[in-house]
Amino acid sequence: xxxxxxxxxxxxxxxxxxxxxxxxxxxxxxxxxxxxxxxxxxxxxxxxxxxxxxxxxxxxxxxxxxxxxxxxxxxxxxxxxxxxxxxxxxxxxxxxxxxxxxxxxxxxxxxxxxxxxxxxxxxxxxxxxxxxxxxxxxxxxxxxxxxxxxxxxxxxxxxxxxxxxxxxxxxxxxxxxxxxxxxxxxxxxxxxxxxxxxxxxxxxxxxxxxxxxxxxxxxxxxxxxxx
Amino acid sequence: xxxxxxxxxxxxxxxxxxxxxxxxxxxxxxxxxxxxxxxxxxxxxxxxxxxxxxxxxxxxxxxxxxxxxx
Numbered sequence: 001x002x003x004x005x006x007x008x009x010x011x012x013x014x015x016x017x018x019x020x021x022x023x024x025x026x027x028x029x030x031x032x033x034x035x036x037x038x039x040x041x042x043x044x045x046x047x048x049x050x051x052x053x054x055x056x057x058x059x060x061x062x063x064x065x066x067x068x069x070x071x072x073x074x075x076x077x078x079x080x081x082x083x084x085x086x087x088x089x090x091x092x093x094x095x096x097x098x099x100x101x102x103x104x105x106x107x108x109x110x111x112x113x114x115x116x117x118x119x120x121x122x123x124x125x126x127x128x129x130x131x132x133x134x135x136x137x138x139x140x141x142x143x144x145x146x147x148x149x150x151x152x153x154x155x156x157x158x159x160x161x162x163x164x165x166x167x168x169x170x171x172x173x174x175x176x177x178x179x180x181x182x183x184x185x186x187x188x189x190x191x192x193x194x195x196x197x198x199x200x201x202x203x204x205x206x207x208x209x210x211x212x213x214x215x216x217x218x219x220x221x222x223x224x225x226x227x
Numbered sequence: 228x229x230x231x232x233x234x235x236x237x238x239x240x241x242x243x244x245x246x247x248x249x250x251x252x253x254x255x256x257x258x259x260x261x262x263x264x265x266x267x268x269x270x271x272x273x274x275x276x277x278x279x280x281x282x283x284x285x286x287x288x289x290x291x292x293x294x295x296x297x
Contacts, residue, residue: 015266027265027266067293067294070290070293071293071294073290074286078280078283078287081279082249082252085257085276088260088272089256089260092260092269092272093259111259
């Protein structure tokens with residue numbers, strides 16, 4: 001029986017559709033700064049009730065609305081909690097996975113708008129990085145653009161931490177993949193040639209010999225053999 | 228003519244509808260985190276999110292009841 005709680009303890013290097021022989025090299029989310037910049041607004045929003053109580057406190061007491069205000073306050077925090085969950089969900093759904101075989105781009109925009117695209121390492125043609133602005137430079141995050149020869153001609157990694165390091169990992173993975181891939185192809189070609197040789201081999205027909213076997217060869221012997 | 232429901236009962240129905248809508252959205256968040264989250268961290272976050280949702284809902288219902296009980 002599968003343990004229900006294994007989802008909390010199983011390998012973190014697993015994802016839907018992962019091949020058996022696939023090794024995950026990188027899981028990439030957007031840089032934490034992009035998440036924090038959104039959560040700051042949420043935090044400021046959570047301070048709003050305090051501000052309202054500070055401003056309208058005397059009115060609330062005067063009209064005996066304390067219990068109503070407390071109820072609305074808790075309902076408001078419920079909504080903020082949901083918004084917090086929504087932001088975290090969108091952040092965690094927007095990922096890039098680099099494996100030793102392919103790059104997967106999983107993008108979630110809203111709950112019911114999800115796209116997953118992938119490109120094989122053999123189809124990648126060029127990788128470029130772009131770090132624009134003071135904050136990305138300070139926090140070392142930026143964009144990576146991967147040009148490919150596949151159906152999806154361009155992959156964008158947006159706001160990725162350490163783009164140079166990620167580029168190096170991808171370049172190395174491409175090199176290793178192509179080396180292994182071409183080695184396998186070369187072995188396959190050699191195997192096919194050898195197989196073809198075996199399949200088409202026909203032994204030579206024995207020549208007809210009618211002698212007794214005691215004759216001394218006198219014919220077809222070159223005359224200028226060294227003595 | 229006597230009202231079908233008094234204002235308190237209408238508010239209770241409103242709270243029930245609000246909670247149903249809220250928990251539908253919470254369920255969608257938890258579903259996405261568990262179903263599509265890569266690795267174990269999103270699953271753990273889903274549990275924390277669920278616990279927080281339950282706690283805040285209970286507090287809200289408690290304060291709602293307190294409005295009428297003084």
